[in-house]
Amino acid sequence: MGLMDKVKAAAQDITAEAKKATAQGKTKLDQAQTRRKMNDTAEQLGYLIYNERAKGTVAGAEGDRLVAEIGRLEAEIESLEAEARSASGSSSPETPSGPVPESSETPSGTPPEEPPAPAS
Numbered sequence: 001m002g003l004m005d006k007v008k009a010a011a012q013d014i015t016a017e018a019k020k021a022t023a024q025g026k027t028k029l030d031q032a033q034t035r036r037k038m039n040d041t042a043e044q045l046g047y048l049i050y051n052e053r054a055k056g057t058v059a060g061a062e063g064d065r066l067v068a069e070i071g072r073l074e075a076e077i078e079s080l081e082a083e084a085r086s087a088s089g090s091s092s093p094e095t096p097s098g099p100v101p102e103s104s105e106t107p108s109g110t111p112p113e114e115p116p117a118p119a120s
Contacts, residue, residue: 024087031080038073041066 045066051057 020087024084027080027084027087031077031084034073034077034080038070038077041069041073045070 045063048057048059048063048066052059052063
């Protein structure tokens with residue numbers, strides 16, 4: 001194989017890798033945008049539930065619509081994650097599919113133990 005053939009093959013490899021990286025970047029961006037939409041919808045649902053509980057305003061069809069929208073967005077995120085895994089050859093999820101609750105509990109669901117008080 002001549003030098004020009006090697007250069008041509010290397011250029012093709014680089015082009016293929018660049019296309020793959022671009023596709024992965026687009027998938028990550030799509031995931032982030034979909035998560036943002038899902039979080040915004042969840043926030044709207046939260047305000048709707050608040051108004052229902054605090055002011056007696058019935059959520060009704062709007063609440064049902066928001067719940068359905070969150071479900072659709074979750075399915076879209078799962079699809080994007082599956083696409084990313086198949087493109088990268090990985091079999092485990094890369095990121096959580098929904099908002100991560102902030103909690104002071106340990107993964108087992110129990111509050112963390114407080115350190116013993118220092119002896120005086």
